Amino acid sequence: MKKQKINITIDGIKLAVDEQCSILDAAKKVNIHIPTLCHHEDLCVAGNCRICVVEVEGQRALSASCATPVAEGMVIKTNTAKVRKARKDVAALLVAEHNTQCTTCYRSMNCELQEIAAEYNVDNNTYISLVDPNYTIDRSSWSIEKDDSKCIRCQRCVRTCAELQHVNALTVANKGKEMKISTFLDLPLNEVVCTNCGQCINRCPTGALTERRFYDDLWDAIDDPKKHVVMNTAPSVRVALGEMLGFPVGTRVTGKMVTAMKKIGMDSVLDTDFAADLTIIEEGTELLGRLKKILVEGNKEIKLPMLTSCSPGWIKFIEHMYPNHLGHLSTCKSPQQMFGALAKTYYAEKMGIDPADVVSVAIMPCAAKKFEANRPEMNSSGYQDVDAGLTTRELGYMIRQAGVDFLHLEDSDYDSLMGESTGAGAIFGATGGVMEAALRTVYEVVTGREVPFDNLRIMPVRGTDGIKEASIKLENLLDEWKFLEGVEVKVAVAHGLKNARIIMDQVEAGTSPYHFIEVMACPGGCIGGGGQPIPTNEEIRKKRIEAIYAEDEGMPKRKSHENTEVQKLYKEWLGDVNGHKAHELLHTHYTKRNRY
Amino acid sequence: MAPSNGLKRVDVIFGAYASTKYLILQKSIRREKQEIIQDIIDSGLRGRGGAGFPTGLKWKFAAAQPGNEKYVICNADEGEPGTFKDREILMKVPQKMISGMAICAYVIGATKAFIYLRGEYQFMVPDLQKELDNFHEQAREMNFDLTIELRMGSGAYVCGEETALIESMEGKRGEPRNKPPFPVVEGFHGKPTVVNNVETFVNANMICRIGVEEFIKLGTQDSRGSKLFSISGDTPKAGVHELELGMKLSDFVAEFGDDDTKAVQVGGAAGFCVPRKKFDTTIIGFEGMPTGGSMMLFNSSRSMYHVLHNYLEFFEEESCGQCTPCRVGCQQLLLGIEAIKKQERPASYLNQLLKLSETMKIASKCGLGQSVANSFSSIVENYVEEMIY
Numbered sequence: 001m002k003k004q005k006i007n008i009t010i011d012g013i014k015l016a017v018d019e020q021c022s023i024l025d026a027a028k029k030v031n032i033h034i035p036t037l038c039h040h041e042d043l044c045v046a047g048n049c050r051i052c053v054v055e056v057e058g059q060r061a062l063s064a065s066c067a068t069p070v071a072e073g074m075v076i077k078t079n080t081a082k083v084r085k086a087r088k089d090v091a092a093l094l095v096a097e098h099n100t101q102c103t104t105c106y107r108s109m110n111c112e113l114q115e116i117a118a119e120y121n122v123d124n125n126t127y128i129s130l131v132d133p134n135y136t137i138d139r140s141s142w143s144i145e146k147d148d149s150k151c152i153r154c155q156r157c158v159r160t161c162a163e164l165q166h167v168n169a170l171t172v173a174n175k176g177k178e179m180k181i182s183t184f185l186d187l188p189l190n191e192v193v194c195t196n197c198g199q200c201i202n203r204c205p206t207g208a209l210t211e212r213r214f215y216d217d218l219w220d221a222i223d224d225p226k227k228h229v230v231m232n233t234a235p236s237v238r239v240a241l242g243e244m245l246g247f248p249v250g251t252r253v254t255g256k257m258v259t260a261m262k263k264i265g266m267d268s269v270l271d272t273d274f275a276a277d278l279t280i281i282e283e284g285t286e287l288l289g290r291l292k293k294i295l296v297e298g299n300k301e302i303k304l305p306m307l308t309s310c311s312p313g314w315i316k317f318i319e320h321m322y323p324n325h326l327g328h329l330s331t332c333k334s335p336q337q338m339f340g341a342l343a344k345t346y347y348a349e350k351m352g353i354d355p356a357d358v359v360s361v362a363i364m365p366c367a368a369k370k371f372e373a374n375r376p377e378m379n380s381s382g383y384q385d386v387d388a389g390l391t392t393r394e395l396g397y398m399i400r401q402a403g404v405d406f407l408h409l410e411d412s413d414y415d416s417l418m419g420e421s422t423g424a425g426a427i428f429g430a431t432g433g434v435m436e437a438a439l440r441t442v443y444e445v446v447t448g449r450e451v452p453f454d455n456l457r458i459m460p461v462r463g464t465d466g467i468k469e470a471s472i473k474l475e476n477l478l479d480e481w482k483f484l485e486g487v488e489v490k491v492a493v494a495h496g497l498k499n500a501r502i503i504m505d506q507v508e509a510g511t512s513p514y515h516f517i518e519v520m521a522c523p524g525g526c527i528g529g530g531g532q533p534i535p536t537n538e539e540i541r542k543k544r545i546e547a548i549y550a551e552d553e554g555m556p557k558r559k560s561h562e563n564t565e566v567q568k569l570y571k572e573w574l575g576d577v578n579g580h581k582a583h584e585l586l587h588t589h590y591t592k593r594n595r596y
Numbered sequence: 597m598a599p600s601n602g603l604k605r606v607d608v609i610f611g612a613y614a615s616t617k618y619l620i621l622q623k624s625i626r627r628e629k630q631e632i633i634q635d636i637i638d639s640g641l642r643g644r645g646g647a648g649f650p651t652g653l654k655w656k657f658a659a660a661q662p663g664n665e666k667y668v669i670c671n672a673d674e675g676e677p678g679t680f681k682d683r684e685i686l687m688k689v690p691q692k693m694i695s696g697m698a699i700c701a702y703v704i705g706a707t708k709a710f711i712y713l714r715g716e717y718q719f720m721v722p723d724l725q726k727e728l729d730n731f732h733e734q735a736r737e738m739n740f741d742l743t744i745e746l747r748m749g750s751g752a753y754v755c756g757e758e759t760a761l762i763e764s765m766e767g768k769r770g771e772p773r774n775k776p777p778f779p780v781v782e783g784f785h786g787k788p789t790v791v792n793n794v795e796t797f798v799n800a801n802m803i804c805r806i807g808v809e810e811f812i813k814l815g816t817q818d819s820r821g822s823k824l825f826s827i828s829g830d831t832p833k834a835g836v837h838e839l840e841l842g843m844k845l846s847d848f849v850a851e852f853g854d855d856d857t858k859a860v861q862v863g864g865a866a867g868f869c870v871p872r873k874k875f876d877t878t879i880i881g882f883e884g885m886p887t888g889g890s891m892m893l894f895n896s897s898r899s900m901y902h903v904l905h906n907y908l909e910f911f912e913e914e915s916c917g918q919c920t921p922c923r924v925g926c927q928q929l930l931l932g933i934e935a936i937k938k939q940e941r942p943a944s945y946l947n948q949l950l951k952l953s954e955t956m957k958i959a960s961k962c963g964l965g966q967s968v969a970n971s972f973s974s975i976v977e978n979y980v981e982e983m984i985y
């Protein structure tokens with residue numbers, strides 16, 4: 001049956017659109033721009049900012065185009081005096097309520113309110129300023145900074161936290177002029193269930209929610225001749241950073257990024273992908289170990305499914321929401337934390353540097369990595385393993401501040417030690433990537449053969465479906481792994497904490513059919529991380545994902561266990577995989593937290 | 597000038613109704629549903645909660661919706677300042693209201709109904725529950741399947757707005773929804789829902805009792821029936837009075853004024869202020885100035901600046917705060933008139949504020965923000981000097 005089409009007229013243009021299509025989306029189809037603020041493609045409709053109003057013939061009041069579905073015969077006008085005046089007035093009201101500090105604001109030039117205020121050339125003095133001169137900024141969290149004086153109350157953050165993340169750390173409190181975005185009991189962000197995922201930041205149209213910035217500290221370290229600054233960059237940074245520096249979405253800027261960081265003055269530019277490969281070795285071995293303990297030794301204490309542990313937003317989520325199921329988590333640290341622990345031990349030793357002088361900095365797509373770096377247990381090197389976690393956005397700022405002409409930069413390679421990586425490490429940046437990397441290695445370890453997928457592409461775990469499943473039958477195994485003969489390994493991949501909750505409810509109920517589950521806190525995985533360039537939407541995330549897989553296929557090695565620097569690390573320094581030293585440096589434990 | 601029909605007192609709403617049996621309901625559920633709907637349409641009954649939507653049409657839309665999970669909600673939130681007429685109904689003749697709800701449930705095909713009761717009316721709960729128990733017993737005897745539940749309001753004015761009311765009943769924050777979809781299509785739990793005012797249900801019940809012909813003898817062409825008025829302010833006769841709709845405001849003031857009436861606020865804070873010079877030309881009813889029932893009289897001792905100031909304070913607090921024009925606009929109007937009074941802004945700033953109220957009227961998300969301009973512009977335009985000096 002053919003879908004019913006609705007005939008409408010917008011600014012004199014006749015068109016037919018699907019039922020339930022909003023006026024806003026219909027206008028987009030004919031290239032009519034309508035300003036929006038509370039609207040976000042990833043979220044349900046709110047219709048509260050009222051900047052998107054249009055005239056519908058026959059209606060006294062204007063209609064919010066984002067929230068009004070088309071109706072047969074509807075005649076819409078988007079550019080009338082009535083509409084323009086109302087929009088300008090709405091913008092002026094928002095500005096009156098706003099602590100307008102564009103010259104010093106972190107979101108300047110990337111702010112939806114600023115853009116609209118400029119578009120309508122709003123006069124700051126039309127209305128009386130409502131800004132409380134005694135406003136305070138919540139800087140209690142390591143990751144998230146909340147400045148209510150820049151909040152336009154669009155509730156995009158609240159919807160993000162509830163709809164995409166099922167966390168509900170942010171809520172709307174009070175009514176009327178006191179209405180604001182708050183937390184449970186108005187507690188500071190570090191005392192509530194916030195997972196630090198930063199998804200709310202990515203969808204905040206203004207500078208009201210931002211990541212805590214540490215790049216000035218990094219500049220200090222760079223400028224200090226005694227300090228040896230070691231940088232490592234996460235897989236997903238290289239496919240997103242370009243967006244901040246003039247490249248189209250989905251451009252891979254790996255080589256330019258490395259050059260830029262060297263120009264900025266980092267002493268060593270290394271790759272988190274190295275640690276990702278290392279993670280696969282440790283985590284894959286841990287998984288096989290768990291299977292062996294259960295199948296061979298009949299150990300009832302061992303928990304399956306095993307859950308990945310590289311996403312710190314996910315870790316805090318499970319600590320709050322499922323504190324009695326932490327035994328399912330892999331004990332492996334995240335690549336960032338493995339890297340940090342090694343930077344101040346292995347790396348310092350090999351390079352002959354006093355670890356006290358090593359400043360280890362991770363460039364991450366993530367806001368939660370800042371919190372993770374500051375977890376009290378993360379000091380197995382004898383120092384704080386990671387001195388700072390910076391976002392992709394912060395790096396973009398630093399590159400701009402350094403006056404580097406990024407567009408025309410030549411490429412260069414990562415430094416060594418700990419600079420080598422494989423395609424398996426690279427795909428950590430996309431949802432399903434950790435799983436794919438793990439399967440590429442684990443399957444080969446137990447069978448001696450490559451995974452049976454064309455060109456190593458394990459398609460069932462790729463893509464943007466919220467939950468993905470796959471299974472691989474283990475047959476004709478090497479002698480050592482005969483106990484797994486015939487086992488059908490079932491895996492799942494979830495991204496976005498909403499989906500993590502579905503997965504965990506199964507685990508809690510004891511009905512989870514899987515052996516191994518990858519969970520990433522952010523929709524799309526790290527490429528959609530809370531520290532990535534803004535804006536975000538499904539299309540942008542898909543383009544970044546494509547770039548990640550292109551990165552993988554451009555690498556000479558695509559399996560973690562082929563990383564020669566990783567092999568060397570074990571042989572020369574670390575000893576056994578999952579061995580004593582590895583446990584000391586590369587594994588961690590978790591903390592039970594409250595629901596509220 | 598519109599003709600006046602004088603001032604006619606009526607006594608049908610509280611009129612004698614001795615039986616504890618739900619006889620009108622019993623009679624009605626033997627009738628064709630379409631026939632009842634047609635009666636309500638023909639009666640010209642319009643909602644008594646303020647907006648005045650034709651009740652028969654609302655019921656017709658709801659009845660036409662597919663599915664058998666539908667709801668009826670009686671809006672007894674009565675939060676409009678100066679309105680206290682539903683309170684009288686709830687205390688004196690709850691049975692007429694319940695009967696009206698049940699008839700509505702019958703025609704739209706609902707088996708579940710709610711009374712959303714203003715928080716302050718908690719004291720009525722025992723009596724209302726007793727009447728509901730009686731109803732449920734009678735309904736069982738009639739083999740009529742309907743459960744009516746009492747729900748307490750949250751104390752926010754905005755929760756009287758039907759979609760905020762529904763949100764609040766669903767346990768959420770009382771924020772108005774986007775319309776469309778309207779509650780008759782997607783209401784409580786996304787199901788077709790009729791929300792009517794207390795008095796509307798009483799009237800619907802009355803139409804089923806006395807018939808359309810008798811009913812339309814009351815009121816005028818555009819404003820059928822009688823109406824309960826909550827009369828307050830500078831009047832010797834404060835209280836609830838039942839009058840026919842369509843009267844001239846001058847007739848009303850002659851009856852209820854104190855010989856010094858300067859202005860009448862028709863319809864509460866969300867309504868309009870009518871100055872003395874317009875009493876003669878103002879008709880109270882849907883053809884002129886509609887009202888949910890609140891009539892507040894002010895005599896010459898009152899400062900209209902203070903009246904407006906009070907209203908704006910009320911609105912800036914009672915706005916749910918979600919939408920920009922209303923949340924920020926209410927604050928700006930209040931600060932604006934204060935700034936003019938203190939001479940921090942020139943008198944001409946009033947024009948900016950009037951334009952702002954116009955924006956609020958057309959761009960706010962719900963009736964609250966949309967109606968602030970009513971009192972604002974009618975007071976400011978008629979009492980400019982009082983605003984400035």
Ligand SMILES: Cc1cc2nc3c(=O)[nH]c(=O)nc-3n(C[C@H](O)[C@H](O)[C@H](O)COP(=O)(O)O)c2cc1C
Pocket residue numbers: 642643644645646647648649651671672673674675676753754755756757758759791792793794796962963964
């Ligand atoms: C801010 C606001 C408050 C309202 N409060 C009430 C109320 O207390 N009681 C009421 O019946 N209707 C109230 N309404 C009107 C309702 O939204 C709705 O139109 C009415 O309940 C429909 O019933 P009716 O058609 O019988 O009048 C309010 C509307 C707004 C915008």
Ligand code: SF4
Pocket residue numbers: 098099100101102103105106107108109111112113114150206207208
């Ligand atoms: S949030 Fe936007 S409008 Fe506000 S100060 Fe920052 S850049 Fe300017």
Ligand code: SF4
Pocket residue numbers: 144160161165167168169170193194195196197198199200201
């Ligand atoms: S960081 Fe994540 S969990 Fe915390 S408030 Fe934002 S969306 Fe919610």
Ligand code: SF4
Pocket residue numbers: 150151152153154155156157158181200203204205206208209
């Ligand atoms: S914090 Fe940002 S996203 Fe949240 S309501 Fe304020 S402006 Fe909107």
Ligand code: SF4
Pocket residue numbers: 754771772914915916917918919920922923960961962963964965966
């Ligand atoms: S108009 Fe006022 S009460 Fe209505 S939705 Fe907007 S802010 Fe809330």
Ligand code: FES
Pocket residue numbers: 035036037038039046047048049050051052053064065066067
């Ligand atoms: S974008 Fe439509 S109301 Fe905010």
